[in-house]
Amino acid sequence: MAEAVITAAPTEVSDAVNLKARLRSATARSRRNAFLLTAPLLIMLLITFIVPILDMLFRSIDDPIVGQAVPRAAIALEDWDSGAGLPSEEAYAALVADLAALRTGGSDGKALIGRFATRLNFEQPGVRSVITKTARKAPKLKEGPYKDALIKIHKKWGQPEIWAAIQRLSAPYTVVHFLASLDLHYDVEGSIVGQPEMRQVYITIWLRTLYISGLVTLLCILLGYPVAYLLATLPQRTSNLLIILVLLPFWTSLLVRTTSWIVVLGRNGVLLETLAWLGLVGDVDRPQLIYNMTGTIVAMTHILLPFMILPIYSVMRGISPTYMRAARSLGANPARAFYKVYLPQTVPGVGAGSILVFILAMGYYITPALVGGQNGTLISNFIAFHMQKSLNWGFAAALGAILLAGVLGLYWLYDRVVGVSNMKMG
Amino acid sequence: MPDSDIDTLVEFVGVQKSYDGETLVVKDLNLKVARGEFLTMLGPSGSGKTTVLMMVAGFEPATHGDILLDSVPINNVPPHKRGIGMVFQNYALFPHMTVFENLAFPLQVRRMGKAEVESKVQRALDMVRLGGFGHRRPGQLSGGQQQRVAVARALVFEPTLVLMDEPLGALDKNLREEMQYEIKHIHENLGVTMVYVTHDQSEALTMSNRIAVFDDGVIQQLATPESLYEMPENAFVAGFIGENNRLMGRVTEMNGQSCLVEVDAGGSVQALAINVDGVGTRTTLSLRPERVTINPAEGSCPNVFDAKVEELIYLGDHMRTRVSVCGHDDFIVKVPNSSGNVNLTPGEMVKVGWMAEDCRALDARE
Numbered sequence: 001m002a003e004a005v006i007t008a009a010p011t012e013v014s015d016a017v018n019l020k021a022r023l024r025s026a027t028a029r030s031r032r033n034a035f036l037l038t039a040p041l042l043i044m045l046l047i048t049f050i051v052p053i054l055d056m057l058f059r060s061i062d063d064p065i066v067g068q069a070v071p072r073a074a075i076a077l078e079d080w081d082s083g084a085g086l087p088s089e090e091a092y093a094a095l096v097a098d099l100a101a102l103r104t105g106g107s108d109g110k111a112l113i114g115r116f117a118t119r120l121n122f123e124q125p126g127v128r129s130v131i132t133k134t135a136r137k138a139p140k141l142k143e144g145p146y147k148d149a150l151i152k153i154h155k156k157w158g159q160p161e162i163w164a165a166i167q168r169l170s171a172p173y174t175v176v177h178f179l180a181s182l183d184l185h186y187d188v189e190g191s192i193v194g195q196p197e198m199r200q201v202y203i204t205i206w207l208r209t210l211y212i213s214g215l216v217t218l219l220c221i222l223l224g225y226p227v228a229y230l231l232a233t234l235p236q237r238t239s240n241l242l243i244i245l246v247l248l249p250f251w252t253s254l255l256v257r258t259t260s261w262i263v264v265l266g267r268n269g270v271l272l273e274t275l276a277w278l279g280l281v282g283d284v285d286r287p288q289l290i291y292n293m294t295g296t297i298v299a300m301t302h303i304l305l306p307f308m309i310l311p312i313y314s315v316m317r318g319i320s321p322t323y324m325r326a327a328r329s330l331g332a333n334p335a336r337a338f339y340k341v342y343l344p345q346t347v348p349g350v351g352a353g354s355i356l357v358f359i360l361a362m363g364y365y366i367t368p369a370l371v372g373g374q375n376g377t378l379i380s381n382f383i384a385f386h387m388q389k390s391l392n393w394g395f396a397a398a399l400g401a402i403l404l405a406g407v408l409g410l411y412w413l414y415d416r417v418v419g420v421s422n423m424k425m426g
Numbered sequence: 427m428p429d430s431d432i433d434t435l436v437e438f439v440g441v442q443k444s445y446d447g448e449t450l451v452v453k454d455l456n457l458k459v460a461r462g463e464f465l466t467m468l469g470p471s472g473s474g475k476t477t478v479l480m481m482v483a484g485f486e487p488a489t490h491g492d493i494l495l496d497s498v499p500i501n502n503v504p505p506h507k508r509g510i511g512m513v514f515q516n517y518a519l520f521p522h523m524t525v526f527e528n529l530a531f532p533l534q535v536r537r538m539g540k541a542e543v544e545s546k547v548q549r550a551l552d553m554v555r556l557g558g559f560g561h562r563r564p565g566q567l568s569g570g571q572q573q574r575v576a577v578a579r580a581l582v583f584e585p586t587l588v589l590m591d592e593p594l595g596a597l598d599k600n601l602r603e604e605m606q607y608e609i610k611h612i613h614e615n616l617g618v619t620m621v622y623v624t625h626d627q628s629e630a631l632t633m634s635n636r637i638a639v640f641d642d643g644v645i646q647q648l649a650t651p652e653s654l655y656e657m658p659e660n661a662f663v664a665g666f667i668g669e670n671n672r673l674m675g676r677v678t679e680m681n682g683q684s685c686l687v688e689v690d691a692g693g694s695v696q697a698l699a700i701n702v703d704g705v706g707t708r709t710t711l712s713l714r715p716e717r718v719t720i721n722p723a724e725g726s727c728p729n730v731f732d733a734k735v736e737e738l739i740y741l742g743d744h745m746r747t748r749v750s751v752c753g754h755d756d757f758i759v760k761v762p763n764s765s766g767n768v769n770l771t772p773g774e775m776v777k778v779g780w781m782a783e784d785c786r787a788l789d790a791r792e
Contacts, residue, residue, distance in 0.1 A: 320516070320518065322514045322515075322516065322518040323518050323520060325483075325485050325505070325512075325514070325518070326512065326514055326518035326519075326520075327520075327531070328484075328485075328504075328505040328506045329483055329484075329505055329506070329508075329510060329511070329512040329580075329589075330506075330511075330531055330532035330535060330579065330580075330583070331506050331507075331509070331532050331535040331536055331583065332506055332531070332532075332535045333504075333506050334506075336535065337506075340531070341520055344522045345520075345521065345522055
């Protein structure tokens with residue numbers, strides 16, 4: 001017996017060592033497999049999502065054009081105090097030299113002049129032609145005084161604003177896009193001031209985006225909560241059928257759902273025609289229901305409603321009906337039992353649905369673009385405008401970065417108030 | 427307890443309940459619950475006992491018949507106006523409220539003053555020995571503590587009637603036994619009427635003044651725990667309460683209280699005629715294992731049969747002995763572990779005997 005134990009022990013030990021090694025290699029393989037399975041998605045996310053976002057965030061502060069286009073002028077303007085009159089003759093000479101070099105520098109140089117002019121134009125509308133005109137004439141200016149010559153070419157060279165803009169933009173990084181996003185800009189002295197009233201656009205847009213998102217979220221709660229309650233309290237078989245009806249819009253293109261609202265709410269649409277037939281609205285002075293804020297709110301509420309219903313429903317499904325029974329057996333009438341016992345338990349669902357709907361609404365683009373008209377467009381529409389039309393990518397990136405920061409801030413706030421771990425999505 | 431003597435608190439008059447309009451879950455229930463009584467409704471799942479409780483609480487309407495509370499029909503009184511305390515199966519403590527808030531809820535609903543609420547809640551918490559737990563949330567309590575909070579909450583507004591729906595089902599065995607005594611003591615101290623639903627017969631036997639055994643929507647027997655065990659009136663009750671040997675047979679002779687039964691596998695047994703219609707009807711003989719004697723003294727028992735020891739299980743205070751007798755090989759005899767008892771061995775041939783009054787001839791329901 002004792003002999004058997006002695007001979008058995010060493011083999012067990014060596015087996016154990018083997019076992020550990022085998023276990024390690026086996027788990028290593030499964031770890032590697034797990035990584036390989038997710039690798040395509042990871043790589044795709046990295047290339048198509050994370051890198052572009054980082055690139056956009058960088059673009060919102062990246063501003064190399066002026067420094068590249070007019071390096072000599074940038075150096076000459078370094079010590080210039082924009083509050084104390086025009087820059088020195090030296091700076092004029094440097095600018096002329098820079099522009100002349102670009103003008104004679106082949107197609108690359110000419111392209112850079114264009115971008116330089118565009119960049120300055122964002123800062124001071126109307127400056128583009130000044131730059132191009134000056135650049136055309138710069139190679140012919142062989143000797144000074146350059147100051148007078150430039151002012152002769154265009155009188156704006158005799159004003160400090162354009163010089164202040166060049167000075168400010170010659171730094172490789174800038175916050176002007178962020179300032180512009182909030183209707184702020186640098187004045188001639190370089191201090192941050194509000195835009196003139198007629199150029200204040202974005203504060204209004206931001207507030208409108210917040211207002212519409214908040215209102216849509218509220219409407220979704222008001223419309224979605226009773227539906228979720230119905231779904232959660234009906235027998236499973238019936239509620240499954242109704243859930244399909246809730247999910248049905250997901251199977252229809254967003255574009256179709258939005259355009260169908262045009263059919264419903266349009267001037268000669270289903271709704272107004274019916275109301276006119278009933279004599280409730282006149283034939284001439286019909287209310288405008290679409291291509292304005294009303295249209296945006298109606299269409300967005302409709303489209304985002306499932307995102308509210310599903311989290312609330314999933315939370316309600318988990319609330320045992322005995323809570324309501326207990327409350328009633330303790331003497332609470334149905335309304336009080338609901339308000340004191342049921343409602344507080346659904347808060348995680350309402351919170352999850354609200355944050356989902358609010359964040360989606362903040363970034364909504366297609367629907368407001370189609371039915372928003374003048375006063376129903378959101379910040380995303382302006383981001384798209386600057387991406388596609390005005391080609392001011394830096395500014396679009398700054399708007400996007402603020403939107404992203406706002407959404408993250410909201411998420412943080414939600415975590416502090418309700419707790420993300422309390423959130424139930426479905 | 428004859429019906430006329432009791433001070434009735436709850437009365438069921440011809441109550442029926444159907445959920446689907448086809449089958450009756452509760453069939454013609456007539457029952458009086460005395461004031462101050464601890465009445466248990468015991469039965470297997472699906473026997474209708476919980477439905478009865480829900481009808482009293484007002485969560486399920488009776489399909490037919492009347493439920494009277496203090497002689498007043500309550501069929502049309504909504505649950506929150508019935509003033510009945512209830513302890514639910516999974517406690518139903520409100521998870522978003524502290525223990526104190528849970529207990530204060532029924533008092534605040536009744537618009538009591540703040541000081542009164544506080545003193546009543548504290549008294550109720552002290553009663554269940556959770557005085558210092560008021561600020562905790564239900565999720566931070568153990569199962570037994572949650573159970574005690576649920577009991578305290580059902581009692582804090584001083585209802586005359588408290589319903590309990592399998593309140594100990596979620597607890598482990600030791601805790602369950604401890605809580606049985608605790609609830610029993612609360613009942614004795616407060617004098618409140620309790621209607622308790624369970625499927626656990628030992629729980630019912632421990633706690634109740636009376637037990638109503640439910641099966642198939644009908645009360646099979648309503649009696650004190652003792653008479654339920656000693657004198658089951660039908661085969662279901664005999665089989666459901668305690669351990670029970672059953673022998674199937676046919677009545678061959680009626681003799682007033684007693685009868686003679688021809689067991690199917692051969693042999694004739696003298697038994698008490700409890701639930702048999704007369705000569706020729708089939709019957710189930712019911713016999714408690716502890717009432718069977720191994721190798722009885724000559725002439726001491728009217729019923730003596732040859733048996734073969736099949737299996738012995740040592741259980742300390744007694745030896746659980748399985749024998750085959752009269753063609754049944756699942757016949758159990760509890761042999762007390764007292765000095766002077768013979769040591770049995772499996773395969774051994776013995777004689778088993780029992781008294782005629784310990785053997786009850788019941789209905790033949792399988």
